[in-house]
Amino acid sequence: MFEAILLSRLQFGFVISFHILFPAFTIGLANWLAFLEALWLRTRKDYVRDLYFFWLKIFAVSFGVGVVSGIVMSFQFGTNWAGFSTAAGNVVGPLLNYEVLTAFFMEATFLGVMLFGWERVSHRTHFFATCMVALGTLISTFWIMSANSWMQTPAGYEIKAGVFYPLDWWAVVFNPSFLYRLPHMVLAAFLTTAFVIGGISALYLLQGRFEDKAWLGFKSALAFVAIVAPLQILVGDATGLQVRENQPAKLAAIEARWETQSRVPLTLFAWPDEAAERNDYALDVPQLGSLILTHSFDGTVKGLKDFAPADRPPVAIPFFAFRIMVGLGFAMLALAWWGLVKWKRGTLASRWYLRAWLWMMPSGFIALLTGWFVAEVGRQPWVVYGVLRTAEATSTNVPASSVLASLIVYVVVYLLVFGFVTWYLLQMLRIGPVRAPQRRAIRTAARPLSLGDEEL
Amino acid sequence: MTAEHVLPVVWYLIIGFAVLMYVLLDGFVLGIGILTPFADDDAQRDHMMNTAAPIWDGNETWLVMGGAGLMAAFPRAYSIVLSALYLPMLAMLIALIFRGIAFEFRFKARRSRWVWGVAFNVGSTIATFMQGLILGAVVEGMPLQGGKYVHEAAFAWFSPFSMLTGVALVFGYALLGATWLILKTDGRLQRIAFDLTRPLMLGVIAFMLLVSSWLPFLDPRLMTRWFTWPSFLYLSPVPVLATLNAALLWRAVLRNEELQPFMLSLCFFVLGFLGLVSGIWPNIVPPTLTIWQAASPPSSQGFVLVGALFMIPAVLAYTAYSYRVFRGKVAADSGYHH
Numbered sequence: 001m002f003e004a005i006l007l008s009r010l011q012f013g014f015v016i017s018f019h020i021l022f023p024a025f026t027i028g029l030a031n032w033l034a035f036l037e038a039l040w041l042r043t044r045k046d047y048v049r050d051l052y053f054f055w056l057k058i059f060a061v062s063f064g065v066g067v068v069s070g071i072v073m074s075f076q077f078g079t080n081w082a083g084f085s086t087a088a089g090n091v092v093g094p095l096l097n098y099e100v101l102t103a104f105f106m107e108a109t110f111l112g113v114m115l116f117g118w119e120r121v122s123h124r125t126h127f128f129a130t131c132m133v134a135l136g137t138l139i140s141t142f143w144i145m146s147a148n149s150w151m152q153t154p155a156g157y158e159i160k161a162g163v164f165y166p167l168d169w170w171a172v173v174f175n176p177s178f179l180y181r182l183p184h185m186v187l188a189a190f191l192t193t194a195f196v197i198g199g200i201s202a203l204y205l206l207q208g209r210f211e212d213k214a215w216l217g218f219k220s221a222l223a224f225v226a227i228v229a230p231l232q233i234l235v236g237d238a239t240g241l242q243v244r245e246n247q248p249a250k251l252a253a254i255e256a257r258w259e260t261q262s263r264v265p266l267t268l269f270a271w272p273d274e275a276a277e278r279n280d281y282a283l284d285v286p287q288l289g290s291l292i293l294t295h296s297f298d299g300t301v302k303g304l305k306d307f308a309p310a311d312r313p314p315v316a317i318p319f320f321a322f323r324i325m326v327g328l329g330f331a332m333l334a335l336a337w338w339g340l341v342k343w344k345r346g347t348l349a350s351r352w353y354l355r356a357w358l359w360m361m362p363s364g365f366i367a368l369l370t371g372w373f374v375a376e377v378g379r380q381p382w383v384v385y386g387v388l389r390t391a392e393a394t395s396t397n398v399p400a401s402s403v404l405a406s407l408i409v410y411v412v413v414y415l416l417v418f419g420f421v422t423w424y425l426l427q428m429l430r431i432g433p434v435r436a437p438q439r440r441a442i443r444t445a446a447r448p449l450s451l452g453d454e455e456l
Numbered sequence: 457m458t459a460e461h462v463l464p465v466v467w468y469l470i471i472g473f474a475v476l477m478y479v480l481l482d483g484f485v486l487g488i489g490i491l492t493p494f495a496d497d498d499a500q501r502d503h504m505m506n507t508a509a510p511i512w513d514g515n516e517t518w519l520v521m522g523g524a525g526l527m528a529a530f531p532r533a534y535s536i537v538l539s540a541l542y543l544p545m546l547a548m549l550i551a552l553i554f555r556g557i558a559f560e561f562r563f564k565a566r567r568s569r570w571v572w573g574v575a576f577n578v579g580s581t582i583a584t585f586m587q588g589l590i591l592g593a594v595v596e597g598m599p600l601q602g603g604k605y606v607h608e609a610a611f612a613w614f615s616p617f618s619m620l621t622g623v624a625l626v627f628g629y630a631l632l633g634a635t636w637l638i639l640k641t642d643g644r645l646q647r648i649a650f651d652l653t654r655p656l657m658l659g660v661i662a663f664m665l666l667v668s669s670w671l672p673f674l675d676p677r678l679m680t681r682w683f684t685w686p687s688f689l690y691l692s693p694v695p696v697l698a699t700l701n702a703a704l705l706w707r708a709v710l711r712n713e714e715l716q717p718f719m720l721s722l723c724f725f726v727l728g729f730l731g732l733v734s735g736i737w738p739n740i741v742p743p744t745l746t747i748w749q750a751a752s753p754p755s756s757q758g759f760v761l762v763g764a765l766f767m768i769p770a771v772l773a774y775t776a777y778s779y780r781v782f783r784g785k786v787a788a789d790s791g792y793h794h
Contacts, residue, residue: 060560061560061561061564064513064556064557064559064560065557065560067513067516067556068552068553068556068557069553070520071516071519071520071549071552071553072549072553074520074523074524074527075523075538075545075549077527077534077535077538078523078526078527078534078535078537078538078539078545079538079539079542079545079546080539081535082535082536082538082539083535085527085531085534085535085538086531086532086535089527089528089531089532089534089535089752090531090752090753090755090756091756092527093524093527093528093529093531093534093752093756093760094528094752094756094759094760096524096527096528097521097524097525097527097528097529097760097763097764098760098763099524100517100520100521100524100525101521101760101763101764101767101768101771102763102767104517104520104521105514105517105521105767105771105774105775106771106774108513108514108516108517109511109513109514109771109774109775109777109778110774110778111513111514112509112510112511112513112514112778112781112782113510113778113781115509115510116509116510116782117510117781117782120781120782121781165753165755165756166753166755166756166759167755169755169759395535395539395542396604397539397540397604397605398539398542398610399610401610402542402543402610405543405546406542406543406546409546409550410550413550413553413554417553417557420557420561420568424561424564424565427564428564
């Protein structure tokens with residue numbers, strides 16, 4: 001029979017992987033909406049407003065799913081990870097509470113104004129609401145990345161009788177990995193959204209529909225990716241240096257390095273054999289590993305054999321997930337920079353290039369998920385790296401049968417929800433950015449001297 | 457008076473406030489969901505949902521605030537209660553998922569529209585019942601041994617009392633929902649809400665009496681608290697005010713008042729909440745775990761308190777702003793965002 005801990009881990013991995021897709025998408029989308037509304041306020045072009053309302057509808061559905069699957073997360077720490085909450089609640093709880101106080105309320109409240117307030121508030125106020133929602137998504141990212149980074153690189157605490165006590169909140173919040181991982185996540189979310197916007201715009205261009213709107217979306221996405229994709233590669237590289245310093249076992253797993261060596265090769269592909277502690281079918285580039293991981297040709301990288309087998313993370317998942325993530329990152333860069341060349345030559349509308357964007361539409365989501373697999377599986381066997389083991393973090397009084405039941409329920413319900421979300425999003429895509437509602441003249445009756453479309 | 461002594465009391469008040477805000481605000485939204493079967497047709501059901509569509513998300517956030525606040529300020533209580541009530545928590549969360557996405561999906565759907573109508577109704581009802589059950593199970597008490605909940609059984613929360621509080625809350629939220637609809641709608645739908653209010657009130661009063669008379673028998677210490685001098689003196693206003701409140705609410709409905717029934721229903725809940733909390737104080741997990749034993753250290757509670765003191769007024773201010781933006785009757789044809 002399955003053990004409760006394995007089931008709890010599967011459940012957490014499943015519900016958080018499902019959840020992260022939606023906030024990651026809506027972080028970027030909220031900022032895209034703020035950009036579009038600002039553009040509309042400046043230009044007052046109808047097609048910009050129509051595009052705003054199109055993406056607003058997609059935002060509403062995605063945000064809704066993000067909210068309801070997020071509530072599950074905030075209770076999961078208590079239901080399945082009581083050991084973690086008891087031990088680390090003193091530190092992680094306040095960070096999550098700050099997220100609720102500074103971000104969740106703001107997002108939720110101004111979302112209402114954003115979705116339903118078009119006819120009730122002035123255009124300026126409406127724009128303010130959009131900006132508040134966008135700001136809320138970023139503040140939320142700040143806190144959740146701080147909490148997660150603290151679990152990766154704990155700092156500013158002491159342990160008494162197996163319980164973490166915060167000593168220095170500045171050190172807790174701005175723990176060693178936080179300022180690397182925060183921009184990495186924010187840029188990942190932005191890229192994820194940019195590829196959806198670019199992909200959907202490419203689809204309309206291929207279909208010859210909504211051309212003015214589609215070009216606006218497509219060119220914005222292309223220009224954005226061309227700047228942000230290289231930036232993300234630089235941030236990712238800095239994150240890697242930080243991992244080498246703070247989580248050497250994770251880095252060894254990512255690179256499938258067994259022996260501690262200098263002048264390590266870069267393993268492009270291999271089949272890591274954890275039992276035999278070696279790589280099969282390895283395709284190595286000499287010295288490149290040291291250059292990338294340490295920024296010097298003879299830098300030393302720790303191998304997994306330096307760690308007791310009980311302290312090693314699984315190797316295959318971080319190893320492969322990392323390669324998928326990095327591969328996609330460079331594919332994004334190539335696609336965008338090639339696009340710049342085509343833009344300059346005036347051949348951006350070529351069908352194969354638009355189709356490439358269509359194919360790359362899910363690339364952000366895949367890179368994001370694989371990136372999280374690297375971060376979280378690479379942290380094992382710890383829940384708080386080097387201090388608290390995952391095995392000590394579960395709820396001891398929840399029977400495995402209950403966890404099995406909840407796991408099955410979550411899988412069934414989330415697949416159902418995912419199916420419906422996909423279905424409704426496809427329907428919205430089919431309809432496309434049609435004419436948005438004009439502001440009704442409902443207020444003017446009470447004020448006969450005011451103009452029909454005057455701002456209130 | 458040290459920080460160790462004062463901060464847990466402050467946090468007890470803050471979390472109590474968050475839970476109360478949740479019960480009041482999401483209470484009426486869940487109440488609308490419970491009452492959808494009483495609507496004549498789908499147009500009325502749309503109308504009911506539209507009265508809450510712009511604000512339900514903010515209302516539900518108070519639940520997250522309660523959960524995250526509990527984890528930050530009383531991590532031991534958070535881990536004991538949530539893991540002990542594993543299955544009711546699961547049921548509540550799943551029900552809230554269906555209730556929440558119904559808001560978004562119902563207005564996008566065509567053929568599957570009825571599915572989301574049912575999801576809204578069933579989701580709201582189950583979420584409410586589970587919340588009542590969880591409340592009942594906590595009030596009834598979770599005996600601890602060596603700092604851990606003694607029962608390992610998956611169904612230890614099942615008891616006549618927790619079932620009673622579950623059903624009681626369904627009636628309570630439905631009353632909030634009906635009086636909200638009186639406030640926000642007119643015509644036929646408002647009439648339906650008026651007609652529902654009095655039977656619901658009778659139900660709520662009956663359940664309040666049942667729960668109140670059961671409470672002292674759960675734990676002898678509760679008996680002493682309610683029926684000895686001088687605590688009797690402090691507590692006696694609660695039942696007196698509740699009786700007065702019931703009478704005023706009855707009269708307001710008879711007179712077809714629009715705002716008063718909702719406000720008085722909210723007061724009713726506040727009184728009921730005070731009654732329950734005063735019964736378990738100073739425990740956070742009855743019968744024995746006190747707020748001081750469950751508290752996180754002053755460094756944790758103090759850190760979040762700074763944020764809470766600034767942010768809770770701000771949250772209340774923009775919540776009030778959003779209710780002001782969406783004030784007044786909601787027209788029957790006011791569409792969802794499209």
